[in-house]
Amino acid sequence: MNTNIRRLANVFLIIFLLVTIDLVYWQVIDAGSLNSHAENPRALITADHVLRGRIFDRNGMLLVGRRIYKSGFVQPFYTDPSLAQTLGYDSVNFGKTGLESSLNSYLSGQTGTSWKQTFNSWIHRPVRGDDVYLTIDERIQQAVVNALNNPTSLMLANSPNFSNLPVAVVVSDPRNGQVLAMVSKPYFDPTCLGSPDGAIESRCEQSIAGQPNGPFVNRVLNGLYAPGSTFKMVTLSAALDSGVKSLSDQFNGTAASGPIYVEGHQFGPTGNNLPAGVTSVDLLHAFMYSDNIVFAQVGLSLGAGRFLAYAHRFGLDQNIPFDLPVSVSHIRNPGQLFDRVALASSAFGQGDDHVTPMQMLLVGEAIADHGTSPKPVLIKAIKTPAGTTVRGDSSGPLFSPISPSTSAQVVHAMSEVVNGGSGYYAQIPGVQVAGKTGTAEAGPGGPHAWFVAFAPAQDPRVAVAIIVEHGGEGAYVAAPLAQEILSAALPLVH
């Protein structure tokens, strides 16, 4: 019997070992997902008392601060409503959005912590989250806000309703991809969304949601629009880079002014945008005046294969890595046949293209930066409360759609757009600005006004992409806006 007893003891021992392994599973291996599970009541208790990290601009100006109540509850407050969608909010009832969401683990002190922070959590002292420093320069951000709030008489003449129109503006440094300003209008003040009082929070959310034009949307990153003539930057780059066309190629007569017929579909004469009396242009001037007829033909010459390939290389149909989610831009609707009519229309930005302002910024940056667009960067650094940097900025190249020599030619073309073409109102005395206008058909309400630019043309320090929804003509509404913004930004960027 003794051997059986000993064997029984071993059976029990093995079972207890299994139990221990199971314990290790729940308490160590799977503990992370259980601890952050939505139904776990502990998450709320600890979250309330975390001294959540703050967010600053690149120069240390406070963007999101902390209001600490006596009960221990910590509420964030926001100093600049124009960054609302970028910064996001942290609400018990409505969840987290923007950077408050994507950087939550740093802000709540769960990752990127120093030994002292970990020790504090062991002895149940309130955890302090890490502070985030953005690449945003608040001075430039405010310059954009100012420009939007003080439209020039020219802009108002062409867009009387300007002050109520949704606008998306993004400003960056094309050398390293750092985003210097990002405005999505309409915006709001997220402070009341973090209120400890549930009733106040609900009223707040309702009043914001009730505003027209959807203020919660980040139009820079997630607004999808027809690019209009700004897309000619892509078409021109493709044509020059592949050698299909050169800037001196001539277009005469109907080839310049239209009408031309593509598979029965008529293009022009509307949309040739030529000044009165001009009947023939070279490709350079067609770009300067933004001649749709010429570019339809350029697209046809490229052929669907090459055209789509270059669009893809500029970033369309691709995920753009960023600290916030960016919607994917499309050249065409999925599943739809890309026939010659579609090719011709897309070549001047009026096919089924849908792009985000961020995508067009990247196009501009690729051209500005010798053929390679940098990865867009929003975070400059993340630091522990003690000041140690736990994450630096992660800049680097992203897309390389064209060669440096092609980019030099397109830079020249874009400079001429500003000097003598549709970008006239973007001129800044003493600085060569390069840019491209766009006026995208957008159904009732009028076309969207676009402008993509960078300056100084030969050694660009600042790039900008602007869209004014239903703003009218890019030349008269978006270009002047760019001029104000670039003038303010250039002295601030070295």
Next chain:
Amino acid sequence: MSVDVALFLGRILFLVLLYLFLLWVVLSLGRDLRARSASPEEAAPGELVVVEPAETGLQPDDAFPLMAETFLGRSSDNTIELPDATVSGRHSRLVHGKKGWLVQDLGSTNGTYVNGRRVKSQASLKYGDILSLGGVSMKLVR
């Protein structure tokens, strides 16, 4: 020292003490196990030689080899059966350990004696000592 740090240190101390306690238990168990692997069935260096058989039916100079643990008494489930009326059913226990031989009285009626001196509960035995159970006597030899 603030309360939270004290509590933290206290928690560590609690776990340390608990594991020390367990370690101590494990070591005690282990010690027991090792000692017991010298199983009681193993022979031990010694024999009991009959001196006074009384009514057991044995003869003087009859010898019993001893185990590490030997039970003596009248009942048949003893290691050494001594069927004499003066011997209790379970009379004594003789064990051999690191320090030699030890005899225990298991509550017998007429007592266990070593060299004539009564054993109260247990006593040590050297070679040459005379062990008496009731009327029966035996000598411990090597």
Next chain:
Amino acid sequence: MQAALGGYRTRWMELSALLLAGVIVCLAFALLRDAQNGTVRPSMMVPIVLYVLAAFGTSLLLGRLLPGADQLIFPLVTVLGGVGLVEITRLSPQLGDRQLLWLVVGDAVLLATAVWPRNVNWLRLYKYTWAFIGFALIALTIVHGSDIGNTGYRRWIGFGGVYLQPVEFLKIFMVIFFAAYLDEKRELLAGGRLVLGRLRLPPFQYLIPLLVMWGLSLLLLIRQNDLGSALLFLGIFLAMLYVGTSRGIYPIIGLALFIFGSVASYFLFSHVRLRTDVWLDPWKYAAGGYQIIQGLFALAAGGIGGQGLGQGVPYYIPVASTDFIWDALGEELGLAGLVALVVVYVMLIFRGLDIAVMARDGFQKLLAAGLVSVFAVQTIVIIGGNTRLIPLTGVPLPFLSYGGSSIVANFVIVGLLLKVSQTVRRSAWTAAEEQATGSREGS
């Protein structure tokens, strides 16, 4: 050092172990009080001090009643009881006070078992009597009992304000019965053949009385919807069959019975079906799965080091003091603490089985092995249920869970084990120790 006052022997090893155990549980209690109140005053420590004093008293009395019994088991039990007392006090001070009362009563019951019956073997003479007393008690509860635990079934009998669950004692009676029966019929079961026509099978016919008693118990338990205990009985039956017969065929059949029984009960009883479904996917069954989900959250919150006694939030687990004390401890003591407790249980089981090995007669061996199996299977079943290894059953965790009947019954088990250990073959080591500390009498 050995005082010979009428057979008293000071249990030094036990006393020193109890000293360390006492420090450990007092420290735990102090940490709890400190976390709850920010400071510790002596008046707050009264319950744990009473508990430790009771333990010392018991050990001192055991020096007279069972001087030669094992000295490691009681300190281990004291640690368990103390840690359980701390956590139950944390969850509910009223339950904590009552648990203290039951633990002290348990110590007294331990001493009572040490006194009576004088010889453990006497129990085997009345095996059928014990079994029927157990059945009678259960029958009494069916007819006349109360349901103080809100289980939907009457499982308690009350005498003057005190409520006990007879099923805890039925387990012990059954073990005594099985041990006595298996010991008697050992040769018959080992040898012999049942000849059915041309088939030669192991002699199952001798198992029939055993099966009848076991079956009766199961029926009673099923009638009471106490399926956790039914599961326990299966496990104990299997373990004792394995130990008691030298034929492997019996436990194999037992295992087959178990599998058949489990599958059948899944289809027969909606209760079992619900528990099994909840076990397989607790998140789908918000109501039924709530308990185990909160339990798992508690375990995860504990991580490796635990949140600290009084510093976690285990009260989110419904009915934590009885069903989920393990997970509550897991939140506050962490993996480090739970592993230590697992080791305590394993030590207890091993020591108990050691005693079974060292026991001299068959009945005592089977009794000890059976009692340890009750303890072990119960612990495995409830920890398994708490960690989602098996479906949840309403069985209390020995010495840690709140529950008077469980504590008293487990102290009876400990008492019987100590009695058996009093008469086992003592190891050469302990004999040498006695010689070293003994007063030299005789030449």
